[in-house]
Amino acid sequence: MRRLLLLVWLVPLTIGTALLPGLLAGPAWAAFALLPLALLTWGWPMLGHNWRSWRYAERADDLLISRGVLWREETVVPYGRLQLVEVTSGPVERHFNLASVQLHTAAAATDARIPGLAPEEAERLRDRLTELGEARSAGL
Amino acid sequence: MSTSPGDGEAVPALEPKELKAPAAAPKQTQQPQQPLAPQNPKEQEDPKEQKSPKEHEEQEDPQEQKRSKEPIERRLHPVTPLRRAWAPIAVVIGWALHDPDRTQRQLTRLTMTTLLVGLAVLVPAAALYGFLTWWFTHFAVTDSELRIRTGLVFRRTAHIRLERIQAIDITQPLLARIVGVAKLKLDVIGTDAKDELAFLGETEARTLRAELLARAAGFAPETAHEVGEAPVRQLLHVPPKMLALSLVLTAGTWGMLVAALTVPALLWLATHSVWSVLATALPLLGAAGANTVGRYVGEYDWTVGESPDGLRVDHGLLDRAHETVPPGRIQTVRIVEPLLWRRRGWVRVELDVAGSSNSLLVPVAPREVAQAVIEQVLPGVTVPAALSRPPRRAGWCMPFWWRGYGIAVTDTVFAARHGLLSPHLALVPHAKVQSVRYEQGPWMRRKRLAHVHVDTGANKTVTARLRDAGQAAELWRSQADRSRTGRRVALPDRWMA
Known part of the structure; x- marks a missing residue:
């Protein structure tokens, strides 16, 4: 459930931050997308931990x-x-x-x-x- | 409790009723199920009913319907319709004061006839409305509940279960005192302002309170109204001088006074306009004065008494209030020690009762006296003298203020203190604990610290802050056990039964 929420919020954010500066200001700016991506990769196992902790x-x-x-x-x-x-x-x-x-x-x-x-x-x-x-x- | 004077009174009260029994026999044969009613406490302990002590008439079973015919329905005191009579007049006066010029013009335009017609319509309409609301308000005391029926268009019936009573208040605003009437309010979780009986005759209010308390205590319904008022033993009286001095020594009063002097002074420097200074200074001074005087008037003649049917608190100079808290209803007691009172060794004692708005037990008293009162109010409780502080590393989580934290656990209470300048020491009897929580954040984990929260029924949480993690886990586990055993020895809801 919370993983779903995480996906719903962060996947569009990753794509959005990758595409918008990438297209408008050059591919180097697409690096901004790394931040939500990092959150996503960190959040996925953390939510697993959290789920197991209940x-x-x-x-x-x-x-x-x-x-x-x-x-x-x-x-x-x-x-x-x-x-x-x-x-x-x-x-x-x-x-x-x-x-x-x-x-x-x-x-x-x-x-x-x-x-x-x-x-x-x-x-x-x-x-x-x-x-x-x-x-x-x-x-x- | 069985040796209390109120119990002794019940025995002689039984005899005349038993002699009268043959005469009342035809009435009683109609009600074969009546004696059963107070004897089914298991059914009344239903968790759903704790949440909603009031139910609507539609949900009643036919048995209840039959019984509901029996209790005598009573009306409120006949002066009740007048209690809101001043409201339209006040509105008109307020409007006239607000805009005097237009009022003048309007008044000249009004002819004698329109005025008369207006009065002829308005006054009877208001009178009729007042009369009808009074006429349609009934209340009745049955074996297990107080019923209040109100409403002209939308009928509303409140059923207030007597064994769930948390407190009974009789209040008398100034005007009501002059007329000799009083308001009676029952505090049950979930009741609202509509469920008060305003107004009753003064003596009627007292006898009704005594009867309600007797029934709530578990006296037989036939004798309940003959038990009479339980004798009161005075525990504490706050002398007016001490109260006045305590208010002078309140930091809030000084803060307001300082604000009232500095803000206008700054304004004077900024604007040099007398009017703007006066416009800010007067309300500020007025607020400071009203606050202090209001508290003095409200807390004047504060008397705490003890009686078999609970704790009595009487206070007020102009508006008198008489509060009664039945035994075993107090959820938490807090001892507050404001900074400026410390030299004199004075404290304030606050208490929490579920569903009740009253929260003051003692406005000001020397520490020993206040502790003696607490020991009377919560039987078997001693106020712990020495508190254990959190470990020194708690300073990393809460710099400086951690020194104000402390806890103590005795056989009967869980006590926790917080606050450095004005320490608040909260006491929770073990039997009143609703749940226990252990909480630890990442930073606290690093410093091996944890909070333990103890939740009570009055929506208050008492927290042992920043304890050593191992100790906190131990405290959390043992507190759960203690509150379980504490509940077993606690007084029943019907404390005389």
């Missing part, structure tokens, strides 16, 4: 979500604190047959999202979390 674990009493390579963030959400579990799937996600699970607690700062799950897994996770949330439900 993890989640259902523990006995809480859900652990960990993500990020350069900016690491790990979140623990106790099941009893879950207010709402959403499964969302945008048009692009649907095209690749993916879904994301978004968790909400009473604190808006809790940004617990698990993107890029297979729809069956997303639904299983949603049902499981709702069930656990009901069993361990606590007030505010």
